[in-house]
Amino acid sequence: MLSLCYSLIIQNRTEVRTVKQKRIMTIQDLSCFGKCSLTVAHPIMSAMGLEVCPIPTAILSTHTAGFQNWTFRDLAEDLPRIAAHWKSQGLTFDGISTGYLGTEAMIGMVADYFRLFPEAVKIVDPVFADNGKLYPAFDEAYAKRVAELCGRADVIVPNLTEATFMLGEEYVPEGYDEAYIHGLLRRLTGLGCKTAVVTGVKYDPAHQGAVAYDAAKDAYVQYFRENIDVSFHGTGDVFTSALAGAVILGKSMQDALRIAVDYTVESIKATMPDVEDHWYGVKFETCLPGLIQAVQGS
Ligand code: PXL
Numbered sequence: 421m422l423s424l425c426y427s428l429i430i431q432n433r434t435e436v437r438t439v440k441q442k443r444i445m446t447i448q449d450l451s452c453f454g455k456c457s458l459t460v461a462h463p464i465m466s467a468m469g470l471e472v473c474p475i476p477t478a479i480l481s482t483h484t485a486g487f488q489n490w491t492f493r494d495l496a497e498d499l500p501r502i503a504a505h506w507k508s509q510g511l512t513f514d515g516i517s518t519g520y521l522g523t524e525a526m527i528g529m530v531a532d533y534f535r536l537f538p539e540a541v542k543i544v545d546p547v548f549a550d551n552g553k554l555y556p557a558f559d560e561a562y563a564k565r566v567a568e569l570c571g572r573a574d575v576i577v578p579n580l581t582e583a584t585f586m587l588g589e590e591y592v593p594e595g596y597d598e599a600y601i602h603g604l605l606r607r608l609t610g611l612g613c614k615t616a617v618v619t620g621v622k623y624d625p626a627h628q629g630a631v632a633y634d635a636a637k638d639a640y641v642q643y644f645r646e647n648i649d650v651s652f653h654g655t656g657d658v659f660t661s662a663l664a665g666a667v668i669l670g671k672s673m674q675d676a677l678r679i680a681v682d683y684t685v686e687s688i689k690a691t692m693p694d695v696e697d698h699w700y701g702v703k704f705e706t707c708l709p710g711l712i713q714a715v716q717g718s
Contacts, residue, residue, distance in 0.1 A: 425616050442668050443471040443512075445540070446661075447499075447521035447530055448547075454483035455701025456654035457519050461661040463515075464683075466716050467708045468634075468665035473513070475502060477526050483573040483591045485559065485653050486585075486700060499529045502710055503536050510534075513540040515668035518569075520547040521558065527565045541668060543571040545660040546582040552591040553581070560585070571612030575667060579620045579662045581607055598623065602640060605633035615673065619659055622647060630659070630683055632673045643677035652691060654701040661685045662711060675718045683711045 444465060448457040448670045458474050467471045479497070481491040490675055516537060519525050546566045548558045563668070567586035570576040584591045587607050592600065601621055608616035617632040621642075629644030666676035687702040 422550055441469070441471050442514045442669050442670075443473065444664065445473040445513050445519060445533075445537075446513035446517045446519070446523070446664075447475040447533065448476060449480055449522060450474075451480045451483040451699075453481065454487070454653065455704070456483045456657045456698055457538050458703060460654060460657045460701075461517065461519065461664075463708070464658065464661040464704065465665040465668075467712055468662070468669065470515075470665055470668060472616060475499065475532045476665045477520075483527065483653065483700070484555070494521075496523070496529065499526075500532065503533055507536060508636075513537050516540045516545065517664040519545050519660065522535065524565045527562075527569050531569055531572060534569075541575070542573045543575045543577065543664040544570050545577040545656065545661070546570065546586065547656065549581040549585055549604075550579055550656070551581060552593060554585070557598055557632070560584055570608070573613045575615045575617060576608065576611075577611045577617045577619060577663060578608070579656060580604075580618060586611065587588070594622065596623075597660050601631050602633065605631060606635070607642070609633060609635035617663065617677070618672075618683055619656065623695075626646060630677050631698040632677060634673065637661075641672075641674045641677060641680045643674070645681055646664075648685065648692070650688065650692065650695060652699065655684055655688060658687055658702060658704050666715065670716065671715075671718060679714045679718065681705060682714060684705070686710055 446461045450458045462474050464474050476495055478495055479493045518530055549556055563585040581591055583604055605616045615634045617630055619630045622628050622632050626647055627644040628647040631642040633640050659680050663676050663680035666679045686707040688703040688704050691698050691702040
């Protein structure tokens with residue numbers, strides 16, 4: 421009996437050792453202070469159990485939303501060199517996720533990565549606008565280039581502002597219905613991606629969530645929580661990191677939306693008592709145990 425138990429334990433251990441870990445590269449800036457981009461994506465996806473390979477596109481002292489006089493070091497020239505080295509080593513990836521890219525040249529380099537690593541599921545968060553406005557560093561030409569990159573992605577994750585900019589449509593801040601969001605999602609997949617997820621959807625003032633459309637299946641899924649009327653920087657990056665991790669782990673889109681929306685809401689709630697001091701980002705770290713449980717439980 422004892423030896424049977426022992427061999428089961430050994431077998432279980434072997435099983436754990438031989439399960440292939442999912443590997444994702446994530447391409448975005450490293451804002452050293454401010455809780456966004458890589459400082460959010462890397463810990464979140466690591467906690468979810470993925471092997472995360474970060475590609476910093478630039479190093480900034482802080483993010484650009486609310487701070488002044490930040491430092492900025494462009495790392496663009498390293499991108500082709502990193503790709504060439506990885507290819508020479510025969511490295512392959514289950515996923516590539518992208519966030520804030522900053523320049524049109526950088527978008528072109530990311531498109532090269534998409535060509536060089538055809539095996540990877542590509543998840544693009546456009547990150548160039550919110551609340552009806554472009555971020556200060558960007559213009560319509562940038563939005564157009566991001567739309568082209570979205571056409572090469574498997575999953576895109578725009579907010580409503582980015583979605584309408586990419587489609588050349590008027591931003592509708594409120595008062596829309598499900599038919600409008602479904603139409604928007606269908607037009608987004610018309611850019612060329614397989615699945616479009618739109619975030620920050622509010623059909624009524626009491627709820628907020630995300631809606632996804634899979635073009636091949638012609639199917640929609642959605643997940644909503646209570647609306648929390650406060651705005652923190654970096655919540656989009658938190659959402660996309662959790663969504664990308666869940667997708668690469670093989671979760672259904674319904675589960676991925678639930679995991680990502682719940683985690684974002686919990687991170688916002690954890691930050692609310694400290695809203696004055698912590699305006700620059702959410703305390704996503706304190707909610708990682710709940711995220712890990714959510715991943716393991718679905
Ligand atoms: O969270 C998006 C983001 C990422 N990185 C930098 C930013 C922003 C948004 O403004 O400025 C540098």
